[in-house]
Amino acid sequence: MSEEYIKKHQMMVSTENRYLCFSLGNEHFSIPLLQVKEVIGIPDFTQIPYTPNYFCGIMNLRGKIISVIDMRKKLNIVSKGTEENSVIVCDLENITMGALVDSVDNVINIEKEKILPKPNMQSSIKNDYIDGLIEFKNQIIVLINLAKSLSIEDLIHIEKSGS
Numbered sequence: 663m664s665e666e667y668i669k670k671h672q673m674m675v676s677t678e679n680r681y682l683c684f685s686l687g688n689e690h691f692s693i694p695l696l697q698v699k700e701v702i703g704i705p706d707f708t709q710i711p712y713t714p715n716y717f718c719g720i721m722n723l724r725g726k727i728i729s730v731i732d733m734r735k736k737l738n739i740v741s742k743g744t745e746e747n748s749v750i751v752c753d754l755e756n757i758t759m760g761a762l763v764d765s766v767d768n769v770i771n772i773e774k775e776k777i778l779p780k781p782n783m784q785s786s787i788k789n790d791y792i793d794g795l796i797e798f799k800n801q802i803i804v805l806i807n808l809a810k811s812l813s814i815e816d817l818i819h820i821e822k823s824g825s
Contacts, residue, residue, distance in 0.1 A: 737811070748763055
C-alpha cells in the first residue's frame with residue numbers, strides 16, 4: 663500500500679466519526695461532518711411564493727442557487743430568538759441545501775459504537791429522520807438525517823429552485 667493511500671484512509675476514518683453539533687431552540691442536534699460543505703452567516707434570501715413556511719427561500723452561493731430551510735420550523739422547535747443564526751450548507755446525495763439553525767456549537771468525534779439507538783415512540787410520531795442519540799458532556803444530542811427529514815414536496819421545491 664502506498665503512503666498516500668494510508669493517509670487518505672486515515673483521514674476518511676477520522677472524519678467519518680465526526681459530527682457537527684448545532685442548536686435549535688434549547689435542543690441539541692448533530693449531522694455527520696462529511697455532509698457539511700460549509701457554515702455561513704445569514705445571507706440575503708429570495709423568498710419563493712407558495713412554498714411551505716419553513717422554506718426561507720433561495721440564496722446565491724458563489725454562483726450556485728440553493729434552497730434554505732429553517733430547521734426550527736421544519737421540526738416544530740421554538741427559536742431562541744437570538745440573532746446568532748447560521749446556515750449550514752450541506753451536500754445530501756444529489757442535492758445541496760442550506761439548513762438555518764440557531765447556532766453552530768462544535769465538532770465532536772464519536773465512535774459509531776457509542777451512538778445510542780433512537781427512542782421508541784408512538785407509531786404516529788414521525789421520527790425516521792433520527793439516526794440515534796449521542797451522550798456528550800452531560801447532554802443528549804440528537805443525530806439527525808437531514809435527507810430523511812425532507813418530504814417529497816420539500817425535494818421538489820429544492821429541485822425546482824436550482825439545486
